[in-house]
Every structure is written in C-alpha cells, then in structure tokens.
Amino acid sequence: MHAELQLDNQICFRLYTATRLITQAYTPILTKLGITYPQYLVLMVLWEKDNQPVNDIAHRLLLETNTVTPLLQRMEKQGIVCRKKGEKDKRQQIVSLTAKGKELEKKAFAKIPSSMGDQLSACPLKLEDYKRLAQELDSIIETLKK
Amino acid sequence: MHAELQLDNQICFRLYTATRLITQAYTPILTKLGITYPQYLVLMVLWEKDNQPVNDIAHRLLLETNTVTPLLQRMEKQGIVCRKKGEKDKRQQIVSLTAKGKELEKKAFAKIPSSMGDQLSACPLKLEDYKRLAQELDSIIETLKK
C-alpha cells in the first residue's frame, strides 16, 4: 500500500469533506430563504456590487459561465435577480438584484452568522486559527488558479 | 453592507474554491486513468481494504449511499470494480476490485504524487503548514459530522 495514496494523508479529501459538511450546515437556513449555497454566493457578489455582467460574477467566484448562466436563469425564475442586455455591449447580460434579492441580505444577516457560530461553537479552532486557515487556503487558491 | 456576509470573510467560500481547484488539478491525470475524483476516492478506500459493502465505503467517505451506489454502478460498467450480493446478509452488495482496479493503484502512484507536487510547488506552504491544515480541517469535519 502506497502511503502517499492513503485517504488519511490527503489534504484534498479533507477539503472536499469539510466543504460538503459546511455547505450542509448552511443548507437548513438557506432552504428557509429559498436559495442554495451557490445561489447565496452569487447574491454575496451582487450585494457587494449590483448590476454586474455574467462574466464578472463568474470571475469573482472562479466559476465558468456555463455554471453561472443556468444558476442565474434559475434565480431569475424565482424573482431574486433580473437580467437585461448590456447597452454598451449587447453581448453582455447585466444581472441586477430585485427587491426580493435585496431583502434576502437582511434575512441572511439575521440568521446565518449566528447559526454558523452555533454550529461551529464546539470546534476547538480560535479566531486566529480561522484567519491563518483563510490565508493558507488563499495561497493554495492563488497557486492553482491560472 | 454586512461585513459578516462579505465573500472575502468567508471560510466556506475558500474551502469550496480550494476544493474545486485542487480537484481540477487532479483531473488531467485521473482522466488519463479513466476515472473521476470521487471514483478515485472510492478506489483509495478499496485499495486500503478490498471487499467492502456499499455502506462501509459510504461511511468512510462521509457520503450517502444514494451518492455512492450510482458511482459504483458506473465503476462496475467500466470494469474497475465488481459487486456481488453478500452471503451472510443478502441485503448487502460487496464491492471488490477487479484486476483493472488493482492495476490503477500502481498507475496512480506513478503519476499522482509527483504531479500534485509539481502543481503545488509554487505554493509557499511548508510541510508543517499542510500538517496543521490537515488537523484543522479534521477538527472542522469532526465538529460538523453528526
């Protein structure tokens, strides 16, 4: 048995698992808000800056447009965002928050930070650990994105 | 704008992104081997211990059987594993490596560690950083799995 190929030695498997479990921790709240985790990511991008073309949203999330386009189509159908052709560049679709999409920020702020805090309260990591973790993940991300 | 809801402050988004990018780094090699990343995870479980029921594989990977069953069906169709009814408990499907599945371990060991090492060589993290990262991810995983 090759030690390098053992599951327990793999950072990637841990990232994969931690991501799924944290996403699952978000899910009950997001379901009440009527959205999914990737949709929540799109909303965070738009809460930071409204009226962005599909490409900018995809770049911000490091996703391809063939992932983001159908995601936005579903969100539009739910009345969370709207899309309209760009005026300067007619190829672009400019994505904007609807009133419903803006409302979701308040609801998210009212529920998500406290719930995630609760769910992670038993975790021994301190604030400084999370900060270092964030930096280390950033350096992995920076290394791997071309 | 609520600082707690900003994308840059979120550990979860970093985990999600780092996972996707590392998985993408694995993909070219795994594609040559004819498998996907989740299939590679299943193989690692079987390389550790052959002839396991679906449930044990799912538990090892912290996945649900409704994810693992179709995965195994695809792997069986490709001739990487085979499944047969359990003798003691006829409800179980015992999953075993085929010769092709066993061969893949050698091929994986020949290519994956060096390739991943190359791709992450520009990353400033040291071995001790990866070790601590692994421990911290484990404590997040341990906290969130019920």
Added chain:
DNA sequence: CCATATTGTATCGTACGCGATATATTGTTA
C-alpha cells in the same frame, strides 16, 4: 471597410451530491 479573430453568453451531455421515496432483507418483540 471587410474578413477574421476574439469575446460574452448560452446550450448540451455527463457525473456527482443529496433529499425523498421505494423495496427487499433482517431484527425485534409481543
């Protein structure tokens, strides 16, 4: 200015993840 390359978005196909449900087998208990 026109042919061509590039860009922005959309569509299609495949493989996950996972909630919900179904079914067969085994365990338990009255």
Added chain:
DNA sequence: TAACAATATATCGCGTACGATACAATATGG
C-alpha cells in the same frame, strides 16, 4: 411466530460543475 421496526441498497428529481460546442456581437488587421 406473526407483526412491525430497522437496515442496506436502489431509484428519482433537482441543482450544481465543467468540458465541448454553438452563436451573436465586438474588436482587429490588412
């Protein structure tokens, strides 16, 4: 042991991810 609960797996539906491809609009070079 017959009725019922629990377990192991499978199936279905939906929403991502992403490679491959298509198409319209814009940019560019001759």
